[in-house]
Amino acid sequence: MSKFSKRDLAIRMREKGMSYSQIKEHLQVSKSTLSLWLRHMPLSEQRIRELRDHSEQRIEKTRETKRKKKLQRIRSVYSEAVKDIGKVSKRELYIAGFFLYWGEGVKADPYTTMFTNTDPAMVKCFIQWIALLGVKKSDLKVYLHVYSDMDIPQIITFWSNELNIPQSSFRKPYVKKSVAGKQKNYKGRFGFGTCNIYVRNRDIREKIIMSIARIREVYGGIAFDPEKEI
Known part of the structure; x- marks a missing residue:
């Protein structure tokens, strides 16, 4: 995909209310480049609030996923320790x-x-x-x-x-x-x-x-x- 076609896609994504981070993830373009392309396309205050709320929910979901994975890992390691140590004489x-x-x-x-x-x-x-x-x-x-x-x-x-x-x-x-x-x-x-x-x-x-x-x-x-x- 050429740089120009990426720019067109970036503009369309911005028109849909996507953030720089979301566009960057899809197009693999640096934020500095996006800032140059989209500097005249600021998001509305309402859209910024929506993105922030979504980001907080995503962060919380990620945190909970990590917590569950760690809990599962800790339980597994503890089970191994119980088997390894056994009954202490x-x-x-x-x-x-x-x-x-x-x-x-x-x-x-x-x-x-x-x-x-x-x-x-x-x-x-x-x-x-x-x-x-x-x-x-x-x-x-x-x-x-x-x-x-x-x-x-x-x-x-x-x-x-x-x-x-x-x-x-x-x-x-x-x-x-x-x-x-x-x-x-x-x-x-x-x-x-x-x-x-x-x-x-x-x-x-x-x-x-x-x-x-x-x-x-x-x-x-x-x-x-x-x-x-x-």
Whole structure:
């Protein structure tokens, strides 16, 4: 198709009220060229509104289509994960827990094993794991970090119910003063502060740290040096 015949078609399409984008899609002509050809053919205000409304509907339809495709993909990937992981054995949880503590656990105190997180599910994993090391839930203590503008009694109740640990095992929470005039976003799990769950037991702490040292040696190539652990 010659450039001149494309111009004639562009003029006809414009007369029908088509936008530059619609004409460009049909004729594969740049918008700068269309602007030159059709500069004396502006659309009416009513037609512009109609195109805008149609565009918004098209965008929303595209967004919904993408959402459904992503949802289908996520469900498919999750199904594969369920098959791949299967049922987690006690030994698998036992090993996984050391990796979890290696990344998220407190290691500075020689007598305390403490795990810190905002996600209740992850804290529950820690509780199940440390039970394999012989720690009873009744031995655990909870220490919350919250902000002063949070509903602290509600947060304590939330964590107590989520972890199935009585409030008598909760220490007085650390309350950080909220900055005046600074709006905070406490959406999702962050809306319930940070949970620090711990047990004071030297033997448990040393078992965990030495197990992590072995994992570091096997997978990180860092030889165990007992002198550094004293």
